[in-house]
Amino acid sequence: MKIEIWSVGKDNGDFIESGIKYYLKKLKPFCTLDFIFINPPKRTTAMPIDQMKKAEEKLILEKIQPAHYLILLDEKGKSLTSIAWANELEKLKDSNTKTLVFLIGGPWGITENVRKAAKQTWNLSTLTFPHQLVRLIMAEQLYRSFSIMNNSAYHHE
Numbered sequence: 001m002k003i004e005i006w007s008v009g010k011d012n013g014d015f016i017e018s019g020i021k022y023y024l025k026k027l028k029p030f031c032t033l034d035f036i037f038i039n040p041p042k043r044t045t046a047m048p049i050d051q052m053k054k055a056e057e058k059l060i061l062e063k064i065q066p067a068h069y070l071i072l073l074d075e076k077g078k079s080l081t082s083i084a085w086a087n088e089l090e091k092l093k094d095s096n097t098k099t100l101v102f103l104i105g106g107p108w109g110i111t112e113n114v115r116k117a118a119k120q121t122w123n124l125s126t127l128t129f130p131h132q133l134v135r136l137i138m139a140e141q142l143y144r145s146f147s148i149m150n151n152s153a154y155h156h157e
Contacts, residue, residue: 001092002099005138006036006063008056008106009131016132023139030146035135038063040106049108057111060103067098070118072110073134077121082155085141086148088120104134 020035027033040056064070069092080088092100103110103118115121124137147154 001089001097002032002034003142004034004036004068004099004101005104005135006038006060006101007104007131007135008038008040008060009104011037013132016136019136020139023136023143026143027139027146030150031142033139033142036063053106053108053111056106056108057114060110060114061117064101064117065099068101069097069099070101070103072103072105072115072118072121073124073138074105074110074115074121075123075126075128077123079123079126082141082144083148083157086145089142089145090149102138104131104138107131 024033038056038059040052040059043052089100103114105114124134124141129137144155
């Protein structure tokens with residue numbers, strides 16, 4: 001299964017990149033994971049937040065293809081344990097999902113149209129994290145999920 005993590009905003013800092021590379025190497029036997037950065041237009045102080053979100057919406061919706069299964073990462077989404085994550089990923093894998101896309105929205109959130117385009121909405125935490133850190137957390141959680149699915153000793157219950 002191919003997995004993409006789409007993120008609105010800047011690319012990774014060095015300390016994040018190092019962690020992501022670590023998990024990418026561990027994920028190789030299980031899946032292909034790509035990070036896609038969606039660069040929004042530069043916001044000026046005069047640009048209303050709604051206008052910025054609409055610009056981001058356009059960029060996101062243009063990227064969605066029929067083979068994509070979009071999961072929005074949002075604080076209002078469904079909260080899952082690591083075991084539940086693994087179970088959900090296994091279901092998607094078994095249903096022949098071509099490309100699983102996790103979307104990390106912009107700093108102002110996402111529009112209702114993007115929310116409607118998602119097949120599911122999950123939350124990682126009720127805490128707020130910087131986008132760069134979310135990408136690292138996602139890489140680790142995906143590795144953890146595949147480890148659970150393959151009965152490796154990485155995850156402890």
